[in-house]
Amino acid sequence: MSQKSAIVGCIIGTAIGDAIGLPVEGLSKRRQSLMHPKISGHHLFMGRGMVSDDTEHTCMVAQSLIVSGGNLQVFSQQLTMRFRWWLLGLPAGVGFATLRAILKLWLGFPAHSSGVFSAGNGPAMRSAIIGVCCGGDFQKMRELVRICTRITHTDVKAEYGALAVAIAAHLASQDTDILPQQYYRILTELLPAESVDFLKLIDRAAASAAQQQTAADFAAEMGFSRGISGYIYCTVPVVIQTWLRYQNNYRDGILEIIRCGGDTDTAAAILGGIIGARVSKNGIPANWVSNLLEWPRTIQWMEALGDRLAQVCETGKNQRALTVSIGLVLLRNSCFLVIILSHGFRRLLPPY
Numbered sequence: 132m133s134q135k136s137a138i139v140g141c142i143i144g145t146a147i148g149d150a151i152g153l154p155v156e157g158l159s160k161r162r163q164s165l166m167h168p169k170i171s172g173h174h175l176f177m178g179r180g181m182v183s184d185d186t187e188h189t190c191m192v193a194q195s196l197i198v199s200g201g202n203l204q205v206f207s208q209q210l211t212m213r214f215r216w217w218l219l220g221l222p223a224g225v226g227f228a229t230l231r232a233i234l235k236l237w238l239g240f241p242a243h244s245s246g247v248f249s250a251g252n253g254p255a256m257r258s259a260i261i262g263v264c265c266g267g268d269f270q271k272m273r274e275l276v277r278i279c280t281r282i283t284h285t286d287v288k289a290e291y292g293a294l295a296v297a298i299a300a301h302l303a304s305q306d307t308d309i310l311p312q313q314y315y316r317i318l319t320e321l322l323p324a325e326s327v328d329f330l331k332l333i334d335r336a337a338a339s340a341a342q343q344q345t346a347a348d349f350a351a352e353m354g355f356s357r358g359i360s361g362y363i364y365c366t367v368p369v370v371i372q373t374w375l376r377y378q379n380n381y382r383d384g385i386l387e388i389i390r391c392g393g394d395t396d397t398a399a400a401i402l403g404g405i406i407g408a409r410v411s412k413n414g415i416p417a418n419w420v421s422n423l424l425e426w427p428r429t430i431q432w433m434e435a436l437g438d439r440l441a442q443v444c445e446t447g448k449n450q451r452a453l454t455v456s457i458g459l460v461l462l463r464n465s466c467f468l469v470i471i472l473s474h475g476f477r478r479l480l481p482p483y
């Protein structure tokens with residue numbers, strides 16, 4: 132498979148996972164099964180879906196890679212600038228650490244000191260695309276993941292989690308399946324010795340995948356029976372466990388991880404980015420792709436973004452970013468907010 136198909140698959144895979152997981156985000160596993168006993172596709176608004184911060188961050192990283200051509204300093208400047216403008220678009224979903232870090236950027240803190248001490252999911256939701264683009268050059272991938280992480284999150288745990296996702300996405304974009312213990316061994320070689328606690332979690336995820344345990348059973352065994360939390364040491368092991376079992380099956384992987392409950396949009400977005408890098412756009416159910424109700428960042432826009440990023444990766448020459456008008460984004464975000472609020476009110480009603 133070409134790198135272009137992997138890049139486009141990663142971006143669209145992130146978007147579709149995000150959109151299908153979003154309507155049940157924050158619901159416990161039990162309440163989700165009561166309120167939504169059947170989930171087989173989009174269910175945000177009349178059978179259509181919309182994306183949240185997970186996809187927007189992935190697109191901002193892609194844009195920053197396009198303009199920087201991999202130059203670390205330019206990448207950092209680009210991503211910082213994009214985070215600042217993104218917040219002005221009033222996104223309905225923004226992680227607390229990310230919000231505080233971007234406010235610090237607006238107050239004049241430079242990118243190297245804007246991050247706050249947190250191990251939330253932010254860095255993991257946007258690192259798969261770095262792995263697909265730069266996984267062949269591990270040093271470069273690590274530097275890019277580090278910059279991408281530390282602008283918002285300074286806890287080193289966030290960096291380990293984001294790196295594990297980038298490495299998984301890189302491996303997925305290659306043509307051969309990987310055995311669970313193989314992935315664990317690769318991580319032990321690439322991650323620093325201090326990441327031992329994280330590696331133990333990945334070891335458990337690999338063992339669980341080898342035994343074909345379900346994602347929900349694995350999450351329960353880790354102490355998250357109510358749902359996947361927003362903690363990167365919970366989300367990433369569950370994502371990895373699911374990916375190792377569904378390396379070529381986008382649909383079943385996404386539906387299974389959403390059934391874990393909790394931070395479902397982020398977990399499905401990260402998993403979708405990784406599996407998408409393997410199966411490409413063609414491996415994602417066609418009705419899931421066509422029922423994404425997104426504008427101005429349409430599926431065609433995301434494909435064009437992936438195409439341009441693939442050209443930059445191939446030639447090593449940077450290009451101009453794809454533009455989106457902030458006015459259109461504000462309009463879109465206002466409609467999105469109304470839909471999200473209506474879901475919030477619906478949750479006040481039974482069944483409990």
Ligand SMILES: [Mg+2]
Binds near residue numbers: 184224396397
């Ligand atoms: Mg989200």
